Structures are given as structure tokens and as C-alpha cells.
Amino acid sequence: MTVVTRDAVTLAPFGVPEPELQYSAGTPAIAAVDLVREYPRKRKDPVRALQGLSLTVAQGEVHGLLGPNGAGKTTLVKILSTILLPTSGQATVCGHDVVRHGRDVRELIGVVMGGDRGLYTRLTGRQNLEFWGALQKVPRKVLRSRTEHLLERLGLAAKADARVETYSRGMKQRLHLARGLIGDARVLFLDEPTMGMDPVAAREFRKLIGELRDEQRTILLATHDMTEAESLCDRVSFVRDGTVVATRSPHAVAGLVSAVQGLELDSADAALAATLAEVPGVTSVTTDGATTRILVRSQDDFPRLLHLLADHGVTSLRTLRPSLEDVYVRLIGDRGLEV
């Protein structure tokens, strides 16, 4: 039996779907096992958006879904939020099956999507929240105070009575988040919530998500943004071709490709840089001001490189660990602009 805690790294080996997990520490907030979703097409083979995807998210965890467009992130969010039925497999939210007990699931979740849609733009922010709150069956008195609280908390109080069509993209996103929270959702699905936001607004938005994490809400965050995933998530899952290829905490992802990605040393002269670039296994040598970065293909290439550096009298160097983005590119593959 696998015991999962928030900090544990219990992940599927590279390329192998995560097996069904048993929990001793409470019901997982989200559990998906062998989820398959096919979209039928006329006179063509169906498109398989999910191909046996398995994933487990513990209560109170912020879990990132990373993957390119078409990887299946949104399809997974749709299934978990009961908007879409899986073709096969099973998914539960707080122990409720999304197919058989969809109504129970809908009582517990909030869905926040990126972009301009999903709001009544001719209504004010306050009216939107009151409407969605009523639909979430929030009692009237609670709804009034919660609406005020959320407007205040998300920095929308000053424009609460302005029509949403006059809001900036960042304000709309904050209103989306407020809408997702108006029912006091225990599990939040955020689908690219900072899409199209300027960096300052996105940073503020992330701060809000961080606060929600502190409140022990479970958050499933589908994103392309590595900084976002790195700063917010307890764990991230890399999704490719409708399946989870790996899950780790952002700090442990480096282990998925190699412990060390390269070396950094005080600026090498041009001759040494040229020599280093010729070493088998070295993929790039870049000099930026006072430092030179050498990236290698695998750890096996290090001994030869280290010998060469020692021969040239280099005694001070640092190891480079791969960033989340580096891991993403290695796991998902550099597809360029291909979709």
C-alpha cells in the first residue's frame, strides 16, 4: 500500500501511468484511474484526448498539470468538473464518483477558466457573484457577506458596481476566481487562469492562489506557465498525449532527467570555450558576462569534461540543476510550433 502525503514523491516511473493508489491518510481530493476520453469523428477514427490517464491529488494539495496544447489537460479538468463524461476509467472528487455522483461533486467544486468568457459582461461584478452564489445554493445572508468579502479580498471592491465589460483582463480573471470561490469550494479547478494577463497582474493572481493554498483548499492548476507551477504547486504532473508521464514536486523534478544538467564557471576565454564546445557530449557553451555555462547531454559526459577543465587550470565551478522548464522540454519533447 502506498501512503501519500503532501510532500511525498510517489510517482509513476517515467512513461508508465501511475497505478491505482490506496490511501491511509484520508480520501484523496482527486483520484483518476485509467481515464480514457475519445471524441468520435465522422468517417474517421476517434480522437483520443485521454489515454489511460491516472492521477491522485491529496486534500489541500496544489497540483499543477503541465503539458502542451492538446495534451489532455482541459479534457481532464472537464471530466473532473462533470462537464464531460469519460469514455472509460474512473474519477472521483473527495470520494464522489464524477459520473455516478455528479451532483455531489458539483456541490464541492469551483471551476475557474482563463480568458474573457464565462461571465455575464452586461452585469456588474457584484451581480455576477450574487447570481453564481445563488446557483451554488449559498444562503442569502451568507451570500451577501461573502460577496463583499471576496470583492474586497480580490481587489474588486472599487469596481464592484461597474459592468464587467469595463473590466481589464486581470480584473476579469480575479472575478473568475471570486466566482469559483463564492460557493466556498473545497476543490478548485483552475484552467490556465493567468492566460493573457500582464506580468504584474499574473503575479498578484498567483499571490491569491498562494493564499488559497494556505487555506488548505485543493487546487488543480492546468497551466503552460512554468514559473506559476514552480511557485505555486506542491506537485506537478507532466501530461503528454493524454497520459501522465511523470509527477514530482517542483523541487524534485530535476531527478526525472538527470541530477545535474551542466556546469557553470567563471568566464572562460574564447579559446577554452571553443575547446569545450568540441568535447563529445557537450550540447552548448554560452558565455554571458562573467560566467560560462556548459550543458551536457548526460552525466556520463562529465568525467571527460572535468578532466579537460582541470587540464586548463579551472578549479572553481558550480553544477547546474535543470529548471522545471528544462524538465518540461525533456519530458514533453520540443515540438516547436507543432500542435
Added chain:
Amino acid sequence: MNLLLIIRRAFWLGARDYTAIFTWKTWLTNWFVRVVAQVSFFALIGRMLGDPGQTQFLLVGNAVLLAAMVGMYAVNMVSWERNAGTLPLLAAGPTHPAVVLTARGSYLILDGTLSASGALLVTAHLFGMPLPWPRAAIVIALIAVVAASAYCFGILAGSLLLGFRSIQTIVTNVGLVTLMTLCGVNVPLDFYPEPMRWVASVLPLTNGLVAVRLAVTGQWQAALFPAAWEALVGIGWLTLCLLMVTALVRRGRRHGTLDYAS
């Protein structure tokens, strides 16, 4: 209790949405003037025919048609829900989308009743048709039944057309022309053969219009039966509408058509 709160909230939200399009000033000066002109146009045709009975027939028919016309605007309201990307969010919420969709546009019943009753009262006065107050009150109540019945029909049509946005305007207009043609607005019902009369009897407006015509001439007791039939037709369309939205959401979940990606 909670359902009532949701319905009330949805009604007010829809109404507030409507006030973003019309203020009472623009409603009076643009919309109401337009509908009075429309009813007057048809009443004038009756007057040109030189028959006061024809004038009254066309005047009443076209005034009550307005209630059905406004009710049919529910088609656009349902479609707007999808265009705004709110439909999947409704489906992801604990309140059934059918309840929300049905309640959110119900302000159109009020709008239809006001438009039709106002146009009827104004044009009746302009064309010298007597409509004393107690009788007028009954007529307004009957028009409200027609507006509600047509609204249910409109919601159903809107739900059916959710997947066919490109033909939505055409179908709405075809629907309106069908109501105008078959339901006894300008052409008496007995002009049509039996099968068409049967079709007309299950459409909104037909029976309500018969009831209004009777009430206008003071036969309010005789108006009760067609009025009840109109209400029954409305309930029938409402039931179909709730079933249809439920089926559409179920189908959307199965086929992935409850999209929200921009």
C-alpha cells in the same frame, strides 16, 4: 425554498441584463413606439377595408402577437448563454441548468405582457375601440398567460437550436411568421383545414388569442376555457423544455459539446 431563491435571483439578473439594453426611456421611445406603430399599421389595413370588425380583429391579433414575439426572444437568451461561455459553468454547478435557463429569461414574460397590453390599450384608444378598465384587467391577465406560454415555447426552441447557431435567426423568424400565420392573428382559424387547426391549437398564442378576443367583447366567462387551454399548452412546452435542456446537458456531457474554451 432554495429553488425559489434561485428562480428569483435568476429573474432579477435577467431583468438587470435587460436594463443594460433598455432604460425605461429608450424602452418607451424606441421599443414601445415601434410596437404601437406595428399594431396601428395592421389596424389601419382593417380600417381601409371599411369594416370595424376587421379593424378590431387585426388590432387585437397583432397586439397579442407582441406577447408571443417577445417570448420568442428567449431563443436569443439561451444562445447568449452559450456565446458567453457560461453554459458549461452552469452545467458544473449544483443547480440544474434547466432551472436557471428557464428562470433567467422570465423577465421576458413581463416585458411581453407590458408591450402587448400597452400596445393594445393605446391602439384601442386611437382606433376608438372601447376597452373599459375591469375588462382591460382581464385582458392583461390573459395576455400574461400568452406571454408565459410563448416564453416556454421560445426556451424550448432556443435549447433545440443551441447546436445550430448559424441558422438561429432564420429559425426564430420562421417561428414568428408561423405563429403569425397559423395562430389566428391576421387570418381567422376556421380558414385553415382541420389538420392545420390542430397544429395551431398546440402552439402558443392560438387559444390565448381566442380568449383575449372573447374578453375584449365582454365574454370573459367564455374566455376561461381557451385561457386554461393556453396555460396547459404553456405547461406542456415548459415540460418539454425542461426535458430537452436536461437531455441536451446530458448529451453535452457525453459528446463534449458543453465547451467553454475561447
